[in-house]
Amino acid sequence: MNAYRSKSLSFPWPPLLYSLAVITALYLNQDYPVRLSYPWIVVCWGIGALLTIIAVTLNVWAVKTLIESRTTVLTQRCTAHLVTKGPFSFTRNPTYLGYTLLTASLGLMIGNVWFVAMAAVAAALTTLLVIRCEEMHLLSRFGCEFEFYCRHTRRWI
Template sequence: MNAYRSKSLSFPWPPLLYSLAVISALYLYRDYPLPLPFAWAFLAWCIGAALTTFAVTLNVWAVKTLMERQTTVLTQRCSRHLVTTGPFRFTRNPTYLGYTLLTAGLGLLIGNLWFVAMAAVAAALMTLLVIRCEEMHLLSRFGCEFEFYCKHTRRWL
């Protein structure tokens, strides 16, 4: 195993990126409001509530699955096992998907469309700054098993 890949990340980027996305959405809304048309407000609230519920459920399921497999939940620690069960059967990054859906869902709940835009920006930054590093770490740790998993499971959806 390469020494520089023994840990996936040295800094906990995910909480920072999604926090910055939320703060940016709040500031952008203050200066450049993107309100929902009144006719769509109730539908957006219902979709936001569903997304928020799904996102929280997905995150709890993902963390529970990682803990059951006795591997780390923290991105700056070394993975002990390749987890391919639970929500990891459907997406390689269920927690990040959950964070993204939660950000978008909260935006729809409160009627701030900047949250949806910032959720997309945060997801793109997660792919560039976090997921690619984590994938290199997992590839160095689990080799062909991780390659097989990547071929059969999408990164996001």
């Protein structure tokens, strides 16, 4: 039996990765602060607020879509169905995209640009440690249907 068929991950990496990104950004800002001038502070706050709304909306929509599709929200469990509707119709990883946007947007709102850099690092690590395993799980469970979905839907955006 294929090891990926039963479940994609044995540990919930995404919360840990994004938490470490936030902690690292806070630490870097203490040692290497990047100061923004007044007009940029206001612009960054506005962009951050907009991105926060988008990120939270995307995550809520993704979780709602998974629940409505009667499949798991948790990455450590075996998925029951390949979900391709809702936010999954334009990105294969809407929750991770939401986490990344939220991390970057919080940094913009508090004026800590290290959050933006660490959001990119967390997204890269999520791709390497999480998404590739999840994709192997989905490929082993859904085969050609998942391959077709991958050809027509981008991994991130």
